[in-house]
Amino acid sequence: MHPKTRGKLVLTVVGWLAAGLIFFPIFWMVLTSFKTEVEAVATPPKLFFTPTLENYITVRERADYVHFALNSMIISVGATLLATLIAVPAAYAMAFFPGKRTKDLLLWMLSTKMMPAVGVLIPIYLLFRDTGAIDTRWGLIVVYTLMNLPIVVWMLYTFFKEVPKDILEAGRMDGAKPKQEVWMLLLPLSLPGIASTALLSIILCWNEAFWSLNLTTSEAAPLTTFIASFSAPEGLFWAKLSAASTIAIAPILVFGWMSQRQLVRGLTFGAVK
């Protein structure tokens, strides 16, 4: 065999082995979700079995699962929309009309992200308790909006900067008013960027598990909190846990795979391109 082909084959084996090992816990979880509860805890573990959809049906029939999934969706999408609405004007102003302070402002916004959540847990908890925001969807939406706002502003800013200024100028010369310029030129032109920004924000909200565990109990609890309730010893139904988890992570996994490139930009604040 040609040494180059052999090298590629060796790399293929090593590469897939590494990927397989890393992915294995997820694979095992998905596999377990198709077992019966007895098979799920069987020793030796069963690799071959008759798959059943029983767990998915049970999970779907439990009305509360739908309730938690709906909470996750409403909170993630709500916080993302709100953050985008607040961030678009700011990013537009900073990308197209930069002043002397724009750079400092951007850095300051990032620095607010460096605040560890635990440092402000107590005041937020007490404020929430006193205003009746504990265990409400809007309470979590507000926190997630603020949590992601710096990242959203930042990403939109970098995407807006890539929009060719000439096109906006041409629009201006044709007499486009500022509102029209934003709505009819800037937003359509940067739609892919806005979409991946929103996707990242949704991923971060969906998987957030510090504020959701501390600020919600049942009414507004998203999936992160619901899954955590399986940690109680009496809740040890591995197959059902696996089925609930698989549904909980599937949409976000797909979103994450779709936006992996932009993710690097968003998570490193453009420090790695």
Place this chain on the structure above:
Amino acid sequence: MASTTTAAQVPGTSTTVGGRSQRNVKTLPLVAPSVVILFLWMIVPLAMTLWFSFQYYNLLDPSVGGFAGFENYTFLLTDPSLWTAMMNTIFLVFWVLVITVGLGTLLAVLFDQDFYGRSIARLLAIAPFFVMPTVSALVWKNMLMHPVNGLFAFFSRSLGLPAIDFFGSFPLTSVIIIVAWQWLPFALLILLTAIQSLDSEQKEAARMDGAGPFSMFFFIILPHLGRAISVVIMIETIFLLSVFAEIYVTTSGGPGLASTNLAFLIYLRALREYDVGGASAAGVIAVILANIVAIFLVRSIAKNIAD
């Protein structure tokens, strides 16, 4: 590029600044909402944490109150549980960083090579990052690390070894393994992006000069990755200082305080023992720790905006 327009052409909406058409846009109302609410979000809770840290404040006992001076701090600093939690925090951050950056660099080099089905293998390898922390913690705890029915127990028994009681005997190490698994894809993704931005001509030139794979790695790739690695370290550190959900669903900080980090200690003090003053003092310490890291991170990002 030089599409200029004069104020006369579009009266009232454009002026010429530096050869470019510019609107007379008032940027303040556009930027203000973001700035104001972020400012409030940053300053109000922080001020409250600071304030509480100097107060006697217990949620269960309204009779205690008033200015405490530095008593919360002296109590905290002389309390061995703070130091245990601090050491656990540092231990956790350090080892997760070592594992994720070390393995992440190797994997990034691996996934930079051309092999069959590479893009699909890469998707599989970054998947753990998108799994919510409570799910990954429970999957590892129950299905893999469970001392009786877990997969690891089965493997060690098959080899004739006793099953390891991960969370009983090595609680902090077990948490570290789970957290490292979640963050490995993050390091991989960012380092891979950085490697791919390496000039292929430079690599080719090094190869022509007879550089083998090892000198290639140590003299071309690793120096190029320096910045990306430091960014990974700083961002991970900020998130790892606040690891919470993984501890919450697996060990609840135990046994004893064996896997309690600073974040979990604050949670215990505030929401389980209702000692707002003491928890706030610990919160201030967490903020100071994070800020030491943040200063370096912001500085390195600032350098990047400049170019």
